[in-house]
Amino acid sequence: xxxxxxxxxxxxxxxxxxxxxxxxxxxxxxxxxxxxxxxxxxxxxxxxxxxxxxxxxxxxxxxxxxxxxxxxxxxxxxxxxxxxxxxxxxxxxxxxxxxxxxxxxxxxxxxxxxxxxxxxxxxxxxxxxxxxxxxxxxxxxxxxxxxxxxxxxxxxxxxxxxxxxxxxxxxxxxxxxxxxxxxxxxxxxxxxxxxxxxxxxxxxxxxxxxxxxxxxxxxxxxxxxxxxxxxxxxxxxxxxxxxxxxxxxxxxxxxxxxxxxxxxxxxxxxxxxxxxxxxxxxxxxx
Amino acid sequence: xxxxxxxxxxxxxxxxxxxxxxxxxxxxxxxxxxxxxxxxxxxxxxxxxxxxxxxxxxxxxxxxxxxxxxxxxxxxxxxxxxxxxxxxxxxxxxxxxxxxxxxxxxxxxxxxxxxxxxxxxxxxxxxxxxxxxxxxxxxxxxxxxxxxxxxxxxxxxxxxxxxxxxxxxxxxxxxxxxxxxxxxxxxxxxxxxxxxxxxxxxxxxxxxxxxxxxxxxxxxxxxxxxxxxxxxxxxxxxx
Numbered sequence: 001x002x003x004x005x006x007x008x009x010x011x012x013x014x015x016x017x018x019x020x021x022x023x024x025x026x027x028x029x030x031x032x033x034x035x036x037x038x039x040x041x042x043x044x045x046x047x048x049x050x051x052x053x054x055x056x057x058x059x060x061x062x063x064x065x066x067x068x069x070x071x072x073x074x075x076x077x078x079x080x081x082x083x084x085x086x087x088x089x090x091x092x093x094x095x096x097x098x099x100x101x102x103x104x105x106x107x108x109x110x111x112x113x114x115x116x117x118x119x120x121x122x123x124x125x126x127x128x129x130x131x132x133x134x135x136x137x138x139x140x141x142x143x144x145x146x147x148x149x150x151x152x153x154x155x156x157x158x159x160x161x162x163x164x165x166x167x168x169x170x171x172x173x174x175x176x177x178x179x180x181x182x183x184x185x186x187x188x189x190x191x192x193x194x195x196x197x198x199x200x201x202x203x204x205x206x207x208x209x210x211x212x213x214x215x216x217x218x219x220x221x222x223x224x225x226x227x228x229x230x231x232x233x234x235x236x237x238x239x240x241x242x243x244x245x246x247x248x249x250x251x252x253x254x255x256x257x258x259x260x261x262x263x264x265x266x267x268x269x270x271x272x273x274x275x276x277x278x279x280x281x282x283x284x285x286x
Numbered sequence: 287x288x289x290x291x292x293x294x295x296x297x298x299x300x301x302x303x304x305x306x307x308x309x310x311x312x313x314x315x316x317x318x319x320x321x322x323x324x325x326x327x328x329x330x331x332x333x334x335x336x337x338x339x340x341x342x343x344x345x346x347x348x349x350x351x352x353x354x355x356x357x358x359x360x361x362x363x364x365x366x367x368x369x370x371x372x373x374x375x376x377x378x379x380x381x382x383x384x385x386x387x388x389x390x391x392x393x394x395x396x397x398x399x400x401x402x403x404x405x406x407x408x409x410x411x412x413x414x415x416x417x418x419x420x421x422x423x424x425x426x427x428x429x430x431x432x433x434x435x436x437x438x439x440x441x442x443x444x445x446x447x448x449x450x451x452x453x454x455x456x457x458x459x460x461x462x463x464x465x466x467x468x469x470x471x472x473x474x475x476x477x478x479x480x481x482x483x484x485x486x487x488x489x490x491x492x493x494x495x496x497x498x499x500x501x502x503x504x505x506x507x508x509x510x511x512x513x514x515x516x517x518x519x520x521x522x523x524x525x
Contacts, residue, residue, distance in 0.1 A: 015520075055366060055523050078369040089364035093303040102296055106289065106368045145364065 002066060004153050004184040005029040005052060010061035012047060021047050023208040024061070029153075031066075034175065034185040036195050038277060039205035045188040048205070049155055052186065053083055079108055082151030086158040088138040089145065092131030096122060096141055099130060100148065107149035116144045120170060135162045143171055153184045160194055172197055192273040206281040216273065223276045225269030228254070232261035245269070289370045293378035298385055304355065306348050307386070313344060314390045318397040326402040333398060334483040335458050340390040341418050341482070342451055342475040346443060349383050349426035354436040362522040372519055376427070376510065383423040384416060391415045411485035414499075418478045421502040424509035425474060431514065431521045451475040458483075471497050474505060 005028060012022040022044050029035040039045045050056040052063065054070065054077060063070040065077070090099045100113045117123040120140040125133070133141065139162050146154060159175070160168040175185060175198055189195060195202055196216055204211035212219065226245040231238055243254045245268065257263075271279075301307040317336040321329050356362045365375060391411060398404040429446065433439035454475035456462045462470070470476040477498035484490050 050523065053367065055363070055519070075369045075371055078367055081367075083367050085360065085363060087360050089360040091300060091303070091361050092359055094300070103364065103368065105292055106370060108369075 002031045003028045003064070004031045004066060005186070006064040008062040010048070010051065010059060010063065012051060012056065012059040021208050022051070022059070025205075025208070025210045027203050027210060027213055029184060029186055031184050032179065032182055033200040034179055034187060034198050036187045036189060036199035036202040037205050038189065038195060038202055039281070040190065043205045044208040045205050046157065049157060049186065049188055053081060053155055079149060080152040082146035082149060082154045084142050084146035084154070084156040084159055086161060088130070088142065090130040090138070090141060093129055095127050095129050096133070097126035099141070100144060103145060104148045109150050111148050111150045113144070113148070116147055119174060120144055121167065136164060136167060139163055140167060140171070143174070151183070153186065154178060155186045157188050158191065159187065159189070160191060195273055204277060204280045211280040219273075219276050220270050223279055224271040227269040229267045229269065230254070230257060230263060231265040232257065232263050234261060238264060289374045290377050293370060293374055294381045297378050297382035301352070301382060301386070304352065306352055307389070310344065310348060310386045310390060311393075313340070314393045317394055321397050321401045326404060329398060329402050330404055330486065333394060334479060334486045335455070336394060337391055337415070337482045337486070338454070338458065338475070338479045341387045341415065341422055342454070342478045343447070344390075345383050345387050345419060345422050346426040346429060348386060349379070349423060350430045350433070350439045350443070351436055353427070353430040354439065357522060366519060366522060372515065376514065376518065379427070380420055380423040383426065384419040387415055387419040388412070406486050406488055411482070414481035414485050417499055417502045418481055421474055421506045422478070424506050424514060427514045427518070428509055431517045454479045467494065468497070471501060474502070477501050
């Protein structure tokens with residue numbers, strides 16, 4: 001599979017800063033995958049995204065976009081990428097549909113605005129000024145904005161932040177559908193729920209460096225405890241016992257417990273993504 | 287070219303939606319009402335000052351307000367993500383700014399004609415207004431890019447006014463003697479006054495006009511090429 005982005009030894013320093021904010025990171029984003037860049041505030045996630053979307057230049061290192069130097073990409077690059085910002089990016093005094101029509105008018109490959117707005121539940125509110133939208137509606141409109149040009153690569157920053165579970169699910173379903181249709185997603189987030197449900201691979205970003213890059217499943221296997229915890233009912237109370245996962249098929253004690261007791265829950269010793277983040281980076285998510 | 291047209295139409299549309307155009311029209315209307323209250327000679331004397339205020343001051347303030355509002359709303363980031371060049375964005379902003387000053391010059395000229403029957407060479411005035419507007423769009427962008435928000439931009443503008451605009455106003459009111467006009471052309475505001483005054487009064491001093499136009503063009507090129515263009519993108523994405 002071809003890489004959508006290949007980032008090799010990327011370093012970046014803001015002109016007014018003393019030190020590099022990105023310190024020699026190397027990773028790739030494969031075509032057709034959802035790649036998650038995780039990290040606390042100020043870790044360098046947004047800066048990395050700004051560099052990859054050509055909002056920031058003057059970086060060191062090599063970035064290739066479908067095997068071509070990113071620096072040599074013309075403005076046609078923006079025909080191919082969609083960017084969903086965390087913060088609202090719409091003209092407040094224009095209605096949602098005026099905003100969408102305006103931005104859409106610049107693209108050659110136009111998505112169906114009505115279809116997108118209907119999916120996220122904004123079509124009936126299309127004639128309302130964006131300034132009157134709630135935070136959740138603005139977040140959904142940001143997502144529609146990012147999809148206006150049927151992009152090849154989608155950059156999403158905290159895409160479900162501020163959404164209720166129902167609308168968050170709609171957006172996540174649309175992202176999964178986009179991926180199924182061959183799209184590539186670069187997701188920056190601190191929401192572990194999104195990561196677990198969406199990402200094929202993730203990288204941890206902290207203080208301008210990258211920690212481990214892997215799949216959520218492999219990380220859970222690597223950092224999770226290989227054990228099974230059984231909760232059962234005994235003498236009017238809930239009791240619990242933990243067994244080693246290795247050789248559990250031959251563990252008589254475990255089997256007897258399952259047969260003899262009234263089992264309430266059985267859990268494998270999976271570690272949460274947040275715990276893994278703390279283990280890998282040594283800092284908590286903010 | 288298609289992108290410039292789309293961007294400019296968007297800018298002009300927003301001038302209306304964000305009440306910038308109505309404010310500019312209201313200011314012009316005040317000048318027009320004043321014309322009813324004064325004599326023909328007084329109107330002719332004051333017109334260059336009205337146009338001067340629109341080009342040298344109002345255009346900077348309105349451009350700054352528009353830029354900082356767009357930055358605050360994050361819409362500049364969204365525009366930078368479109369398949370358009372930075373030059374096209376800046377050109378459209380400059381044209382929108384020129385639109386405001388032209389609107390003011392045209393309405394003022396119409397009012398002068400109908401109220402006092404005053405006419406002058408409109409083509410020359412138009413050309414002078416355009417040249418001065420581009421330079422002041424560059425100055426407006428410069429002040430916007432070097433300020434954190436609109437309030438701080440107004441602070442910088444006060445300093446700019448104290449150095450450039452108020453002396454030009456003093457000249458317009460005759461407080462500063464005419465013999466200093468050539469020296470004062472170092473001020474962009476004075477250039478505006480000299481150009482507009484020449485067109486309205488039909489008094490053309492070739493040397494002064496050449497200096498004023500040359501300076502406006504040079505200022506536009508230098509500011510856009512070496513200050514505004516390199517700083518615009520970075521500044522626009524800063525929170």
